[in-house]
Every structure is written in structure tokens, then in C-alpha cells.
Amino acid sequence: MDPVIIVGAGPVGLTLALALARQQVPSVVLDEGPGKDEPRLARTVVLREDTAALVQRLTGADLDRAGLRWAGWRSMRRKQVIREVAFDDTADPVPLHSADPAPLHIAQHVLTGALRAALEGERLVKVVVDSRLDGVEQEASGVTAHTRGPRGTWWRGSHLVGCDGPRSTVRKLLDVRFPGRTAVERHAVAALRVELPWADEALLHRTPPWRTSGPSAGEVTGRPLPDGVWRLDWLLPPGKDLVTPELLVARIRETLAGWSGGSTPPYELLDTGVHTVHHRLARRWRVGRVFLAGDAAHLLGAFGAQGLDEGLRDADNLAWKLALAWHHGPREALLDSYQAERRAVVSARLRAADQALPLLRGGGGIRAYVPGAARGHDVLLTDGHLGRGPLGAVGGYEESPLAPRHLEAEVPVGTAPGAQVQDVRVTAEDGSFVQLRDQLGRGALLVLLIAPGTGVWERRHWVSAGIMPRLAAAVTALPSPAELLVAEGYPGAAAHTVLLIRPDGHLVAALNGVRAADLYAAAEAALGGPATPQGVQGAQGSQETKGAQEASAAGAAAGSSAK
Numbered sequence: 001m002d003p004v005i006i007v008g009a010g011p012v013g014l015t016l017a018l019a020l021a022r023q024q025v026p027s028v029v030l031d032e033g034p035g036k037d038e039p040r041l042a043r044t045v046v047l048r049e050d051t052a053a054l055v056q057r058l059t060g061a062d063l064d065r066a067g068l069r070w071a072g073w074r075s076m077r078r079k080q081v082i083r084e085v086a087f088d089d090t091a092d093p094v095p096l097h098s099a100d101p102a103p104l105h106i107a108q109h110v111l112t113g114a115l116r117a118a119l120e121g122e123r124l125v126k127v128v129v130d131s132r133l134d135g136v137e138q139e140a141s142g143v144t145a146h147t148r149g150p151r152g153t154w155w156r157g158s159h160l161v162g163c164d165g166p167r168s169t170v171r172k173l174l175d176v177r178f179p180g181r182t183a184v185e186r187h188a189v190a191a192l193r194v195e196l197p198w199a200d201e202a203l204l205h206r207t208p209p210w211r212t213s214g215p216s217a218g219e220v221t222g223r224p225l226p227d228g229v230w231r232l233d234w235l236l237p238p239g240k241d242l243v244t245p246e247l248l249v250a251r252i253r254e255t256l257a258g259w260s261g262g263s264t265p266p267y268e269l270l271d272t273g274v275h276t277v278h279h280r281l282a283r284r285w286r287v288g289r290v291f292l293a294g295d296a297a298h299l300l301g302a303f304g305a306q307g308l309d310e311g312l313r314d315a316d317n318l319a320w321k322l323a324l325a326w327h328h329g330p331r332e333a334l335l336d337s338y339q340a341e342r343r344a345v346v347s348a349r350l351r352a353a354d355q356a357l358p359l360l361r362g363g364g365g366i367r368a369y370v371p372g373a374a375r376g377h378d379v380l381l382t383d384g385h386l387g388r389g390p391l392g393a394v395g396g397y398e399e400s401p402l403a404p405r406h407l408e409a410e411v412p413v414g415t416a417p418g419a420q421v422q423d424v425r426v427t428a429e430d431g432s433f434v435q436l437r438d439q440l441g442r443g444a445l446l447v448l449l450i451a452p453g454t455g456v457w458e459r460r461h462w463v464s465a466g467i468m469p470r471l472a473a474a475v476t477a478l479p480s481p482a483e484l485l486v487a488e489g490y491p492g493a494a495a496h497t498v499l500l501i502r503p504d505g506h507l508v509a510a511l512n513g514v515r516a517a518d519l520y521a522a523a524e525a526a527l528g529g530p531a532t533p534q535g536v537q538g539a540q541g542s543q544e545t546k547g548a549q550e551a552s553a554a555g556a557a558a559g560s561s562a563k
Contacts, residue, residue: 004026007162051313066114068104132148161318166280174292187275189272204378303353313342442503449486498510
């Protein structure tokens with residue numbers, strides 16, 4: 001079968017290629033550039049716990065050495081510290097711990113370099129440099145793409161994914177509209193090596209007390225990187241005022257002096273730039289066999305939110321669905337769910353930002369004098385920077401078309417259906433102890449049994465005892481490959497609770513014990529329904545019933561043989 005064509009070799013496109021390869025799907029990555037990225041310390045990204053774990057799982061790279069996990073966060077207003085947050089060290093996850101995990105701050109070229117290095121030894125991925133897309137054709141059996149340049153040629157694929165950035169050629173060829181807001185925020189950016197009073201702590205300083213050079217700088221953000229490097233961002237007033245080198249150096253000196261007690265400490269200026277934030281959302285993310293992901297599908301990033309986080313989640317969501325279609329034939333409802341799930345999540349974040357814009361950037365007015373207004377603003381901004389609340393939290397798929405309906409045995413746990421599962425230690429099928437997130441992204445559904453006490457016994461002692469034989473038989477009868485895992489505990493889950501988890505780590509359902517028919521129904525819903533030809537409505541219902549009956553029978557038979 002033809003490979004998946006990925007247009008664009010940024011972090012999202014490279015992540016998608018690695019995610020597909022992990023699920024045994026070949027891909028061709030069309031890279032418009034020369035295959036390497038210019039080092040730019042003023043261009044960095046902040047990865048949350050889930051996206052950092054995704055990249056680390058796919059690359060095997062030690063991102064904690066390549067980037068920096070913040071020790072803490074502080075918010076300041078004028079001369080006052082309003083809020084301080086200490087982070088967990090997520091390099092060594094602590095199961096069932098609910099404190100804030102540390103964000104990972106990393107230069108984008110370093111992140112892309114780690115992804116490229118992981119692809120060098122990947123036989124299922126072919127990266128083609130100096131290849132600019134200029135045509136896409138598709139029919140029922142596949143997609144054809146044409147590139148121009150030194151390697152200009154025709155490429156044949158099963159599907160095509162446009163990960164080619166804000167000015168996406170794929171999106172333009174599909175004639176998909178990309179409405180939204182232009183220049184929601186502008187920031188002057190500088191990367192410098194300097195010693196500041198807050199080692200490894202990021203900070204947001206609003207209305208700093210020192211006199212600013214040029215137009216008012218009402219907000220400055222400091223984010224540490226490895227080796228004593230900091231990225232500083234100054235929010236610029238609306239308009240198109242030119243950021244001159246002289247103005248930027250003056251801003252640097254007065255900011256460092258303000259933070260260091262009045263005198264500017266020694267510093268080394270490494271890189272500068274202007275970062276402009278746009279908010280846009282593509283009308284469609286799927287047209288036949290062609291998909292959009294990352295900046296080609298959405299732009300966001302006001303108030304410290306990170307657009308790359310959502311782009312990486314796009315890749316994670318789409319990879320397992322394309323893999324299932326590639327290996328087992330198309331499930332149209334499953335492929336359609338990519339747009340339904342991901343667009344809804346990004347749209348909600350953009351709506352939240354639109355609602356916060358007048359409050360946080362509206363220029364004061366009477367609301368600025370309302371008691372508690374400054375602290376309320378700080379909460380919103382902190383949420384955006386730290387990946388919390390409506391401005392920054394990981395979105396769930398509770399309204400997904402893949403969500404199962406009317407499961408009699410469903411019970412609540414600490415994770416809502418559709419949300420990302422928490423990372424706990426589990427026992428894998430080979431008896432080894434691993435983290436739950438390490439088992440994700442391999443194309444299989446995960447079935448997790450909560451069984452206190454199993455962690456202190458070898459697997460051979462309990463794998464054939466109690467409800468395990470019935471559960472193993474029910475898992476074998478599921479409509480898709482699934483891996484059975486066991487955990488000592490999970491937040492909010494009672495003993496013998498069974499969790500069904502998607503390959504991208506989102507919870508499908510939690511069931512009270514081994515309910516084979518409900519487990520089968522939940523798995524089938526998560527796969528987009530029965531894999532039947534379009535238009536065969538009568539067969540669909542009977543096939544679903546038959547599958548659930550077979551699952552129940554398998555579980556019952558296993559239970560009888562175990563007695």
C-alpha cells in the first residue's frame with residue numbers, strides 16, 4: 001500500500017511521521033527546505049507534560065538535557081509578587097500525585113533536531129528535501145502530489161497531511177478558508193545569557209515600576225533555558241511601531257536593572273526577533289484523503305498559550321486513526337472524528353482567548369479599579385502560560401462522535417471520559433513494570449485493570465487467577481488489537497475497575513468489573529463503529545450485536561474454565 005504523504009518538516013510533520021512509523025505505517029515527508037534548521041535561541045517552545053512525553057517517547061531523546069524544566073513560576077505586578085508556583089520534577093513521574101508538572105522550555109531548532117535525528121534510522125520514513133508542493137490530486141484509491149525544484153516529481157500516497165505552516169500550500173490547494181484575527185499580540189524578543197535572581201524560574205512581570213524606553217511596555221516575560229540563557233518577551237502596544245536595535249537594547253538594560261536592584265548585570269545578547277501572534281481556524285481539516293494539522297489548521301498563542309502543543313496533539317490524534325485505516329481499510333467515521341475532536345478543542349481555546357482579550361488588553365477603564373481585578377487577570381495569564389484553565393488546559397473529547405453511549409457498567413473515575421488518562425505505573429503483558437504513557441501510540445487499544453496487590457507478586461502468580469482469565473478472553477475478542485495492562489491503583493478507581501484507553505491516551509470508558517459486552521461496545525464506538533461498507537445499514541446492527549455476543553461468550557467460557 002502507498003505511504004502517507006506529509007507536507008512540511010517542522011515539529012508537527014516530523015512528529016506525525018515518527019508516530020506513524022511506530023504503528024508500522026510508511027510515510028514520505030516533503031521538506032521545502034534543505035533538511036536542517038537555523039539555530040535561533042529567540043524562537044523557543046514550551047511543552048506541557050503530555051506533549052513533552054509524546055516527543056520523548058517517539059525520539060528516545062533526553063529532552064530534559066536538551067531543554068529546561070522550570071523549577072517554578074512567579075507573577076509580579078509593579079513591585080509586588082502576586083503568585084508563586086513550584087513545580088514537580090516530571091522527569092520521574094509520581095503516580096497519583098496531583099501537583100503541577102514542570103513545563104519544558106526548549107529551543108525549537110533543538111526540538112526539531114531531536115526529531116530529525118530519530119528519523120535518520122527509521123526505515124519507514126523517507127524525508128525528501130528541497131521539495132516544494134505545487135499540486136494535489138485525489139481519487140477514491142489514493143492521493144497524488146507534485147513537487148517542483150531539484151527533486152520535482154510526482155508522489156503517490158494513501159493519504160496526505162498538510163503540516164506546512166500558516167501559509168499552507170495544501171490548505172490553499174484545497175481552497176479551505178482560514179478566517180480569524182491578525183496581530184492579536186506583538187512581542188519584542190531577546191535571548192541572552194545572564195544571571196538573574198530567580199534561578200530556573202519563569203516569571204511574568206506586569207506594569208513594571210521602571211521607566212520604559214519608547215512605547216509603554218506593560219508586560220515582560222522571562223523564560224529560562226539551559227546554560228544560563230533566558231528568553232525575554234516584551235508585550236508591544238497595538239500598532240506597527242518599528243522595534244529598532246537601540247530600543248531593544250534599552251529595554252534589555254532597564255529590565256535587567258529593574259530585576260537586579262538598580263544596576264544592569266553583565267549579559268551576552270545572543271538573538272533577537274519580533275513575535276506576532278495571530279488567531280485563525282481553518283473551516284475544514286479534512287477534504288477526502290487530505291488533512292490539515294498544526295499551524296496549517298490553526299493559529300493561537302495569545303496570553304502565553306503555546307500553539308505547538310496543539311499541533312503535536314493533532315499529530316497524536318491523527319496518527320492512530322490513519323494507521324488503522326492504512327492497515328485495516330478506511331473507517332470514514334473514525335477519520336471524520338479527527339476534525340470533530342481537534343477542531344472543537346482548538347475552537348474552545350480561541351473562544352476563551354477572545355473573551356479574555358477585552359478584559360486583559362482593553363486599556364483599563366472602570367474595570368481596572370474593581371477590587372481583585374489585578375489578581376483575576378493574573379489567574380488568566382498564569383493559566384495561559386502554564387497550560388491550565390480554559391486558556392491553556394489540555395482539551396478533552398467528551399462530546400466526540402467516538403464516545404460510547406449507554407454502557408450499563410460504566411462507573412466514574414478520577415478522569416472524565418474523553419480526557420487524557422493520568423500516567424501511572426502498570427504491569428505490561430511481559431510482566432515488566434512500565435509507565436502507562438510508554439505503552440501509548442502503538443496502534444492498540446489499552447485495557448487497564450485496577451488490581452491492588454498485583455505489584456508485589458510476580459505476574460505468573462496472578463495472571464491465571466480471579467477475573468484475569470475472563471478479562472483476557474474479552475480483550476482477545478475485541479474488534480481491534482488491544483493490550484491488557486494491570487495497575488495497583490488509579491485516581492478515583494475502585495478495585496477491579498477496567499479502563500479502556502485509546503492509543504492517544506484518552507479515556508474511552510471505565511467499567512465496573514469484567515463486562516465483556518460493554519467493553520466490546522465501547523471499543524467499537526472508539527473505532528468509529530463497525531467496519532462495514534457504506535450503505536449496509538442492516539448488516540451493521542446485526543454485526544455489532546454478534547460481536548458483543550461473541551465477546552460475552554468468550555468471557556463466560558474463560559470464566560468457566562478458570563473455576
